[in-house]
Amino acid sequence: MxxxxxxxxxxxxxxxxxxxxxxxxxxxxxxxxxxxxxxxxxxxxxxxxxxxxHTVSPTQLETYCPARMTIADTEAYGDSEYQASNGNVASSVRYTAFGSVFRSSALTLGSDDTSSATTLNKQDADDDDEIFVASGNVDDGAKLQDTRLLTSNDGTGAVSSVMSWATDGDLKGVSAASCMSPALEQSFLVTGTQTGMTQQLVVANPSAKATSLTVKVWGTDSSGALALSTGSTLTVAANGETVMNLAAAASKQDALYVTVSSAETPIAAIIRSIAMDGLTSKGSDYAAANNTASKRLAFGALSEGDTVSLYMFAHQTADLTVSWMDGKGLKQAHRQTIEGNRASVIDLGGVPKGATGLIIDASQPVSASAKVEDDGNDGQADFALVNATGPSHVSALAIPDQASAKLGVMNTSDQEASAVLRCYDADGKRIDERTITLKAGAATMLDLADIDGAVAAASLDDDGGAMVWNGRIGQEDVAKAKMAGLSIISPVDLKETKEQIRANADMTVVR
Missing domain, CATH: 1.20.5 (Single alpha-helices involved in coiled-coils or other helix-helix interfaces)
Structure with missing residues (x-):
């Protein structure tokens, strides 16, 4: 080539x-x-x-204590003698913290003045026989209690309560409630919106971020959620409160079941319920959140002479059996079927002699609250709003400062049961301990005035998980004025709080 x-x-x-x-x-x-x-x-x-x-237990707790009872509008119209009036309403609050607590303090919601904070004290930080205690009032607004725990376990937590009372004006009587922890959703059962009833939904946002809320209401007229005339959306500013008039939103209902849901951050809510008959005060109370639905519920601290109305709600049709509880056991009071997705009212009439508790058995999970009424002189009356609950293994109750109290304890089980009651004074010292033993289905009442020393708080250890208990609250000034004055408050469950946290590896963030 x-x-x-x-x-x-x-x-x-x-x-x-x-x-x-x-x-x-x-x-x-x-x-x-x-x-x-x-x-x-x-x-x-x-x-x-x-x-x-991972399952974690938070060691920082926030608890909301509502401001004193107040009327929605005191100067809207009419001559001064016919205008609504708060009268001489006063307030008190008792803060306590149980168990393994590092420190606890309370400050007015939205306030930046930490120098005005109320600090809870304990005589001996290493003494298990003592608790943290402090007292004050809620005259200048709602309080936010901040509690830091050393460890989170059963028997540890913040347990506080507020009380309002008056002997003059349109809020005559006593209103009280246990303080509550914020949550993304709260539910309520209240006494309705017929003429003379005011229902003020108060929602507090203790966080540093504003949040939007959705309010849903079920009434007695029909099944299903109602179309609210005032709209169903609220906005609550950071570290602020907002008020919704439920009587205007859903009028002429005999009872309301209300849910309040937050999209961004946990909220605390309460309903101020006020009754008037013309110019005559018929009582007021706080309606606390009712987040319990069960086939067996109970409440107590009742007395002969009270009249009781039950407010019920279930998502499915349910058959109910309602029974009074006395020292010997159960006595059937009422049977009824309630419709699902509709609020219901059951008038039980007067509490029979010797009965101090009431139990509800249902074929489906139900929520239940009660209005307990008492009459005073000259037509004046007062009422207590109490939620029916189930047993808890360890719980505690704070007695508001300047309050008198009786404890109603019920055995909701089908066999004899015992629990240990411990009482503490205003210095946090344990001043009494006793074992309460009750027959199946039996109930009893303990007057704290019979204990040697003024009781500021009490706890109930119930290893068997059978007991339900409440505190019946009164006030000396109201009693001396021969006026009806009562409220029934529920204990706080001191079960260890647990939260589930999930973390997922996402390889798409690295490409």
């Missing part, structure tokens, strides 16, 4: 190799665009396999 021929052949070979190389490179580029190796992919199975779940 000539030199010239060899040169042409070499050139042709290089052209072929260059073309092939180009095709290979183009092919690799195309493959890289349409195909990713499995080790670079973040598919759902890889994410689920790398998911980690």
């Amino acid at each position: 000539s030199r010239h021929s060899r040169t042409r052949a070499g050139v042709a070979m290089r052209v072929v190799l260059a073309t092939v190389s180009t095709l290979i490179i183009v092919a690799l580029v195309v493959v890289s665009l349409v195909y990713r190796p499995s080790w670079l992919k973040a598919d759902s199975s890889a994410v689920s396999r790398s998911s980690v779940s």
Whole structure:
């Protein structure tokens, strides 16, 4: 082959190799665009396999104590003698903290003045026979109690309560409630919106971020949620409160079941319920959140002479049996079927002699509250709103400062049961301990005035999980004025709080 021929052949070979190389490179580029190796992919199975779940117990607690009772509008219209009046309403609050607590203090909601904070004190930080206690009032607004725990376990937590009372004006009588922990959703059963009833939904946002709320209401007229005339959305500013008039939103109902849901941050809520008959005060009370639905519920601290109305709600049709509880056991009072997704009212009339508790058995989970009424002189009356609950293994109750109290204890089980009651004074010292033993279905009442020393708080240890208890609250000034004055408050469950936290590895954030 000539030199010239060899040169042409070499050139042709290089052209072929260059073309092939180009095709290979183009092919690799195309493959890289349409195909990713499995080790670079973040598919759902890889994410689920790398998911980690932890159960934690928070060591910082917030508790909301509502401001004193107040009327919605005291100067809207009419001559001064016919205008609504708060009268000489006063208030008190008792803060306590039980168990393994580092410190606890309370400050007015929205206030930045930490120098005005109320600090709870304990005589001996290493003494298990003592608790943290402090007293004050809620005249200048709602309080937010902040509690830091050393460890989170059963028997540890913040347990506080507020009370309002008056002997003049339109709030005559006593109103009281246990302070509550914020949550994303709160539910309520209240006494309705017929003429003379005012229902003020007060929602507090203790966080540093504003939140929007959705309010849903079920009434007695029909099943299903009502269309609210005032709208169903509220906004609550950071560290603020907002008020919704439920009587305007859903008028002429005999009872209301209300849910309040927050989209962004936990909220605390309460309903101020006030009754008037013309110019005559018929009582007021706080309606606390009722987040319990069960087939067996109970409440107590009742007395002969009270009249009781039950307020019920269930998502499904349920058959109910209602029984009084006395020292010997159960006495059937009423049977009824209630419709699902509709609030219901049951008038039980007067409490029979010797009965101090009431128990509800249902075929489906139900929520239940009660209005307990008492009459005073000259037509004046007062009422207590109390939620029916189930037993808890360890719980506690704070007695508001300047209050008198009786404890109603009920055995909701089908066999004899015992629990240990411990009482503490205003210095946090344990001043009494006793074992309460009750027959199946029996109830009893303990007057705290019979204990040697003024009781500021009490706890109930119930290893068997059979007992339900309440505190019947009165006030000396109201009693001396021969006026009806009562409220029934519920204890706080001191079960260890647990939260589930899940973390998922997401490989899509690294590409």
